[in-house]
Amino acid sequence: MPEGRFGAPRPVGPQATGAMPPQHDQGTAAMPPQPSRPAISGTGAMPVVPPMGPTSGGYVPGYQVNARPPKKHRGLKIFGIVMASILGAIALVYFAGVIVFSGRFFPQSTIIGMDISGKTPEEVHQMLDEVLGDYTFKVEGPGLSLTLDATDMGMALDSQSIADGLLAEMNPWAWPYEVFQRHDDTDDLVSTLENSKLADTLTAAVEEANARGTAPKNATVAYDADEGGYVVVPEEEGNTLLADVVIDEVTRGTVNFAPKVTLSDAVLAKPTVTRDDPALAEARDAANKHLGGALSLTMAGAEKMAITADEIAEHITLGDDLSVTFDPEPLVAAVKEKVNAMDTTGATRTFTRPDGKAVTVKGGDYGWITDSQATADAVREALTSGAGGTLEIIMKQNAAQAPDEGGRDFGTRYIDVDLTEQHARFYGEDGAIIWESDIVSGKPADGRDTPQGTYYIKTNDGKSVLRGYKPDGTKDYETEVEFWMPFKDNSVGFHDAGWQEKFGGDWYVEHGSHGCINLPPDKAEELHGLLSVGDVVVVHE
Incomplete structure (x- = not known):
């Protein structure tokens, strides 16, 4: 490899600035020459190297990378500053609006046709005073006619508080929305007036009118005696007034300062339940079901x-x-009391004997004995179920028939014992005498009178031994008889008395029995053959 291509950098002098690098084969670009670095001083400080642009070959030295901040971060910062300024301005405007509309009406605000946009309560107060000053008006309607002025309405004196109240209804915090809406504060004025002196004035007038009028009646269910049952009674119209509706109509009329307010029929009170209400039919039917419990009690x-x-x-x-409720207990109690009074044992009976003699007798153990408690229970059941009909009075002891006007509750078949005549007669089913005989009754002087009253035969067994006792408990007598037919317990009855010398007349006065009815033996035998247990015996004078 040639020296200087990959070895130590060659020093580049000023004269070499801008010189083209030597050309290499295969078109490979040569490494740009590196500037010489001064020696580090003894202080340890790094000498400032002036920035250098890239060499003609495009190489940037490593110590110059990111020497300036990126441009996109600077843009975000500027955007944030701008937005904060805008939001601050909006907040300033918003709170300024809150302050303004806390004391002034919104734009596009009106009241009774007057524009109050942006006005203060004091200004609205003056406007209302100018309108209300000499205002008078008439109110006419069903049962009501009066003339009022602003003082009666309480408006002239309270227009300031009215204005303040109207403003208080506004929400200044919503002004960004409200300023674009229309605001008619007339309804608020109506509400204010309805709670003012006007309401009191009208209420008093309505109460006075209603005192003279007739209130409506709701349809209802009632018992109709002529119909014999419950019927739906139709509703009835009236002419009384509804104070709240009167106040509303008058207030709405006066807020436009009309000289006359004519009330509509809506101010009239109306029935709230009408005849076609299904609940009425249901109640009627439920009540009539109880009427089905009507009873006839028989004896x-x-x-x-x-x-x-x-x-x-x-x-x-x-x-x-x-809702329909039925309480049968008062009726049950009344039945029990009346049934108790229907007992006839010991009662006074007045009747005419077949031969025409009028007889009145009291006492004895024959007659009706009612079971009032059992009857009351049966009546309660019949009333509660609505069954009704006929109910036979429950008895503990029966008689032959229900008492007639004279109290007679025995039939035509009975034995009539006449103590005055000292004679006994047995009447058959057809009222004819089937047996009769003279008798000897109890001796009156010794307190052994035969007891009077209406009785019935207890037994008819024939032979018996009769025993009598003194007050001290010792035996008084003991007599055997062939025919014993008692009618008062087992102590007084008919029997044969062969020891009596005669019967009838006044023989009983000195020779009377201990209370029994003495009969001739043959007559006793005849009676024994005719009598049945339960046959009635009437002993009288």
């Missing part, structure tokens, strides 16, 4: 009391929400 097939639809309706309640 031996004869009606003794009834629970009518009218009575049931008194205990049906319709709520404000048209």
Whole structure:
């Protein structure tokens, strides 16, 4: 390899500047000559080397690479400075706008036809005062006629607060958007007036008018006695006023300062429930279902009391929400009380004997004994279910028939014992006498009178031994009889008494029994053959 091509660099003097390098074969470019480097001084400082452009061959020395900053970084910095300046200016403008519109109305703002763009509340206050000063107007409508002025409206005195209130409704922070919108503050004025003295004035006028008027009635469900059931009662129109609607219509009329405000029919209160409401039909049907529980309570097939639809309706309640409730308990309690009073044992009975004698008798153990609790339970079930119909009063003891007006509850078949006549008669089913006999009743002087009352035969077994006891408990008598037919417990009854010398008349006064009805033996035997357990015995004077 030739010396100087890849070896130590050759010194280049000033005279060599700009000289063309020697040409080499194969077109290979020669390495540019390197400048000589001064020796490093003893201070250790590197001498400043002036920048040199590339050699004619395009070579740049290594110590000159990136000697200046890139141009693209300088451009970003400039862009950031510009944007920061723009944003700062925008922020300055925005906050300036907030400050301005905190005390002034937005552009394109109007109120009752007046342009208030950019004006302060004080300026709007003056504008309102000029308009409101001598303003008077009339209000006419259904049941209402009055004349008001600005003072009645509370506008003349409060226009400053009205203006301040309108401005307070604005949002100055949204001014970049709001300045391009139209703003009609009339509705805000309406709202302000509705909460001012005008509202109080109109409310008082409406209350006075309503006191003279008739309020509307909603359609409802009610019991109609003539129809015998619940019906839908149609709604009724009225002429009372809705204060809030009156205030709204008057306020909207007065904000344009009309001399007269005529109220529309919208100010009239209207029924809120009409006859075609499906809930009414449902409530009607539910109530009528309870009316189906109407009952007829019978005794031996004869009606003794009834629970009518009218009575049931008194205990049906319709709520404000048209819910239907029925309380049967007052009716059940009434039934129980009345049924208790239907017992006839021991009751007074007045009747006419077949031979025409009028008889009144009290006492005895024959008659109806009701089961009032069981009957009340059955009534409750019938009412609750809506079944209704006929219900036979439940009894613990029955009689032959329901009591008539005189209280007679036994049939035509009975034994009539007349203590005054000292005679007994047995009437058959057809009312004819099938047996009769003179008797000896209890001895009155010894307190052994035969007890009066209405009884029934307890047994008819024939032979028996009768025993009597003194008050101290010792045996008084013991007698065997052939025919024993008791009617008061097992202590008083009919029996044969062969020891009696005679029967009838006043023989009983001195020779009376211990309370039983003494019969001639043959008559006792006849009666024994005719009697049945349960046959009625009426003992009377």
